[in-house]
Amino acid sequence: MRPFSVSKSSVGSSSLLGYTIIFISLLVHKLDSAHFSVIGPDHPITASVGNEVTLACHLSPSMSAENMEVRWFRGQFSSVVHLYREGKDQYAEQMSEYRQRTEFLKEGLADGRVALRIGNIRLSDSGLYKCFFRSEFSYQEAALELHVSVSGTNPLISIEGYQDGGIRMVCRSGGWYPEPQSLWKDLKGQPLPSLPAKYFRDENGLFQTESVLIVTENSNQNLTCTIRNNILNQEEVSSVYIADSFFPKVSHVTVIRLSLNLLVLGFFIPLTIYCTWKQHKEKDKQRFQVEKEKVNVTLDPETAHPELLVSKDLKSVNCADITGEQPKDLDIVDSYCCVLGSERFNSGRHYWEVELKNKTMWHLGVCADSENRERYKNIAPEGGYWAIRLWNGEYKALSTPRTTITLEMKPTRVGIFLDYEAGELSFYNLCDDSHIYTFKYSFFGTLRPFFSPGIHGSKENAPLTICPVIDWQ
Incomplete structure (x- = not known):
């Protein structure tokens, strides 16, 4: 019987095949580890004007992002809000409106968690943001929605005459963004039917609201006007009580007295508004001359x-x-x-x-x-x-x-x-x-x-x- 033997060529072929399998396995593992997705919040982020907000996203599966490019941008890829690349912040491509207002939080980079803090929030910051990661082998991004909001002034309730057999009540407030919800309520907090609210935008892009309620003698006389910002879950409330003497009576004397009162109010309210406007104009003129x-x-x-x-x-x-x-x-x-x-x-x-x-x-x-x-x-x-x-x-x-x-x-x-x-x-x-x-x-x-x-x-x-x-x- 001939002894068992292996030729050199067979040994060489087996070794080459083994090395090839090991190399392919390592390459597949490396490429597989290079694939990732970017996860952002599943709901809009809200912020108030003048405050700061943090926009966060992370990699899935968890992996280090220390050697990756992390870019926050709006709309176009070149509209850079903040850029991290080559292990440090890069400001050359940053949009001018975000300069000195952003801070890239790096504490979670080793686990693929990043966050961008934006300070001194403005109305123009509202909108869609992209969180972008790029490695040597792959890149992905996630979208985040930022809602910027402002809560306005305390409502001002005024009596502005008679309408449809009742007293016309007007509730005004300003300095809101976006459009607030305006609602009249009774003493128990139940909504009252009112005319559709009107909205106006001032020179700063903020909303002013005006809501009208017709109050009759047999209706609720304890009233509240609520202006609500649904995004920030904040509201401003003012209350008023309408005395019986304001409602028209059968007595002609009462009607005459009430009419005279309204005439007096109708004279002094515009006069007060005019004087306030005149003082403001003079103040502007003086300030212009002095400063x-x-x-x-x-x-x-x-x-x-x-x-x-x-x-x-x-x-x-x-x-x-x-x-x-x-x-x-x-x-x-x-x-x-x-x-x-x-x-x-x-x-x-x-x-x-x-x-x-x-x-x-x-x-x-x-x-x-x-x-x-x-x-x-x-x-x-x-x-x-x-x-x-x-x-x-x-x-x-x-x-x-x-x-x-x-x-x-x-x-x-x-x-x-x-x-x-x-x-x-x-x-x-x-x-x-x-x-x-x-x-x-x-x-x-x-x-x-x-x-x-x-x-x-x-x-x-x-x-x-x-x-x-x-x-x-």
């Missing part, structure tokens, strides 16, 4: 649109004689023929004046300073612009949403006052010393004066001139 800090603003020709002509003294700008197709979207920077001021502001109070004369279109304000103007496309506070404009015979503040401005007199000279620390940018009509509009915003970074004497392709040829300091009286 203005004059600055000699000049134009920076390097920032001027190619269709603009800047004067040699850098004080005046005009549109060149170029005719083209006018833009369809006036909310995009490229639609404007604009130029920036040479001065840069990151603190303090600053005031300058601009001569408009008979111009039929213009834009005035400030904008965030950036070497990359592509990052500031949207003419709105969230896009880095705070400005007012005249176009097509209509004055508007370029807020979000846009605010239509009604003026008693056409301004031929406008005063612009920036109070950086107070977060206010105010515009004044110097023809009658009246207030035009005030932006209220928590400014950050450097701001520069912003001017536009027209739009691309316009035939506007009247100059826009920055007034010399010595001309101010």
Whole structure:
């Protein structure tokens, strides 16, 4: 019998097969471990204006994210809220409106748990956010919804005459976001039938509400008006009691007395409102006169649109004689023929004046300073612009949403006052010393004066001139 033997070729083939199996097993294990999903909250996150909020998400299965890229963004991938990459925070790509307001919480990175804290919450922060992870082999993301809300003022209840055989009661409140719920109740807390509530938005985008209830003598006389923010689960309540003497009687004497009372109230209430408005206007005027800090603003020709002509003294700008197709979207920077001021502001109070004369279109304000103007496309506070404009015979503040401005007199000279620390940018009509509009915003970074004497392709040829300091009286 021949002894059992194994050839060298057989041994070599077996070893190669074994190594191949081991390598494939390790590779499959590595690729399998590279696959993951991102888990976010299954419900919207709520936050109040001025407070802070934390947005959290995590990897499943649990694994380290220390060497991954973690990106928070809104809408487009390049709209970065916060970016963590190569083991540290990266701020070069961060949107300007989130600078110095975000903090990436890294305590749970080793387990794939991350959180982003956003401070000084604004209405514009409301919306959809994406939590994005990227490793060497895979990437995934999860969506989070942030609801920003504001609770407003205590309701003000007033008696405003008679209607449909009863007394017309009106409940008003302001400073809410989103639209609050308005409800009249009796002493036992039961809802009372009322007219549909009306809602209005003020210049800051907040809601004011007005609700009407008709109260008859045989109905409940103990009333409460409740304004409720359902997102924050908060409400403001005011109560009132209607005395019998306010209801109309058969006696003519009582009717006459009540009518006289209402006439007196009808006289003094508008008078009080007028006096309050007058005092507020005088206060604005005094504040404007006392607090203005004059600055000699000049134009920076390097920032001027190619269709603009800047004067040699850098004080005046005009549109060149170029005719083209006018833009369809006036909310995009490229639609404007604009130029920036040479001065840069990151603190303090600053005031300058601009001569408009008979111009039929213009834009005035400030904008965030950036070497990359592509990052500031949207003419709105969230896009880095705070400005007012005249176009097509209509004055508007370029807020979000846009605010239509009604003026008693056409301004031929406008005063612009920036109070950086107070977060206010105010515009004044110097023809009658009246207030035009005030932006209220928590400014950050450097701001520069912003001017536009027209739009691309316009035939506007009247100059826009920055007034010399010595001309101010």
